[in-house]
Amino acid sequence: MAVPYQACDSSAKHYRDVIVIGAGAAGLMCAAEAGARGRSVMVIDHAPVTGKKIRVSGGGRCNFGNLNTSPGNYQSENPGFCTSALARFGSQEFIGLLEKHGIRYHEEDGRLFCDNGSLEIVGMLEKECDSSDVEIRLNCRVSGIKKQDFFAVDTNLGRFRSHSLVVATGGVSFRQLGATGFGHRTARRFGLNVTPLRPALVPLQWGRRDRTTFGTLAGISFDTAVTCSGKTFRGSVLLTREGLSGPALLQASLYWREGTPLLLDLLPRGNAYEIFLSKRQRKVEMRNLLAGYLPKRFIQTWSDIFFASKPMNQYSDRELRKIALALHRWEIVPAGTAGFSRAEVTLGGIDTRELSSKTMEAKKVAGLYFVGEVMDVTGQLGGFNLQWAWSSGYAAGQFV
Numbered sequence: 001m002a003v004p005y006q007a008c009d010s011s012a013k014h015y016r017d018v019i020v021i022g023a024g025a026a027g028l029m030c031a032a033e034a035g036a037r038g039r040s041v042m043v044i045d046h047a048p049v050t051g052k053k054i055r056v057s058g059g060g061r062c063n064f065g066n067l068n069t070s071p072g073n074y075q076s077e078n079p080g081f082c083t084s085a086l087a088r089f090g091s092q093e094f095i096g097l098l099e100k101h102g103i104r105y106h107e108e109d110g111r112l113f114c115d116n117g118s119l120e121i122v123g124m125l126e127k128e129c130d131s132s133d134v135e136i137r138l139n140c141r142v143s144g145i146k147k148q149d150f151f152a153v154d155t156n157l158g159r160f161r162s163h164s165l166v167v168a169t170g171g172v173s174f175r176q177l178g179a180t181g182f183g184h185r186t187a188r189r190f191g192l193n194v195t196p197l198r199p200a201l202v203p204l205q206w207g208r209r210d211r212t213t214f215g216t217l218a219g220i221s222f223d224t225a226v227t228c229s230g231k232t233f234r235g236s237v238l239l240t241r242e243g244l245s246g247p248a249l250l251q252a253s254l255y256w257r258e259g260t261p262l263l264l265d266l267l268p269r270g271n272a273y274e275i276f277l278s279k280r281q282r283k284v285e286m287r288n289l290l291a292g293y294l295p296k297r298f299i300q301t302w303s304d305i306f307f308a309s310k311p312m313n314q315y316s317d318r319e320l321r322k323i324a325l326a327l328h329r330w331e332i333v334p335a336g337t338a339g340f341s342r343a344e345v346t347l348g349g350i351d352t353r354e355l356s357s358k359t360m361e362a363k364k365v366a367g368l369y370f371v372g373e374v375m376d377v378t379g380q381l382g383g384f385n386l387q388w389a390w391s392s393g394y395a396a397g398q399f400v
């Protein structure tokens, strides 16, 4: 049951088997599973409501998982870490939970969405917690954590003690949704390594010259294939005043580092050179021909930089090959990302080499667990991050 603003016993006797800090996706899942095992569980969150990120996820539709989830959909310095938890609680297990609660969902290219919005998932997790007598303390701010025989968690609602402590405070992106660096600070205080944090699934910014040229085309989008560091993502790219966005670009941002070029295939469905050959005898101008494949305003600007437009029958074979190559490999070197305030997730986090992949417990600190986005496990766009929250939360919930 969620208890906002309610004072509670602050004596040293205030003991639970498990305290979970963070009432988001991973924290609620962990608490529900631990509660179902008969553990006494308290969830603490500084926000006034549970699951703020779940509520806004997928634009409110909640892309809660993906039928094609595999470890290959995740980025981590320790890539195999997520395998065990994903195998034990994957998309089918989460669907089972939805079906138990009569929540309708549907699939789009493997991505799973709620039919009636994300609030149903928040409600379901709260019900699961409620039915196992899990207490949820909202507006509860943690001021200190100590570990002796037990964990002592000092908060504005008093001191609580527990045998197990689960840190489920998420990444640092979207502070307006309650994100803090609390989990990473806590890990460092207990001597655990934290891998470098970066904004990911985030728009990328134009370099200075591209901004002058392409920033004026804000609002134009087209189908493309974006390659970054050897990974290619097919989908829409949106040009904005500041840079590039859209699903394919957000995916690529997961693999982008300063100075890395992006290669955009502007004609991912065809072979530009073959298209040119089939129109070679025509008098149609190249840019008018290309306007049949790409937005006209974009191709006008783009062609001014990459080729001189003239009738198709006036190009040499060498010129056609060069233009075709430029279309299939438009190289852009972004100046940076749009930052954590616009990033759907945080790349990096608690070094998973410090944790057990079975239980999520810190190897050096008995009883201390980390679940969800706070760890160095970051999924691609498409429901993979919430899936990691469910899988890792469930894994820890079985052992706390």
Ligand code: FDA
Binding pocket: 021, 022, 023, 024, 025, 026, 027, 044, 045, 046, 047, 050, 051, 052, 053, 054, 056, 057, 058, 059, 062, 063, 064, 065, 140, 141, 142, 168, 169, 170, 171, 173, 174, 177, 178, 179, 180, 181, 182, 343, 344, 345, 371, 372, 373, 374, 382, 383, 384, 385, 386, 387, 389
């Ligand atoms: P999460 O961020 O959910 O929860 C952390 C909790 O800890 C919060 O309740 C927070 O208030 C609390 N907290 C933080 N600091 C605290 C402190 N110091 N003291 C107490 N409490 C504290 N993923 C996906 O798979 N599909 C999708 O459709 C989307 N869509 C999406 C949209 C937007 C706008 C964003 C920002 C993100 C997404 N995501 C997503 C990502 C997904 O929401 C995210 O990866 C998970 O919510 C992570 O779950 P966690 O439980 O780890 O953190």
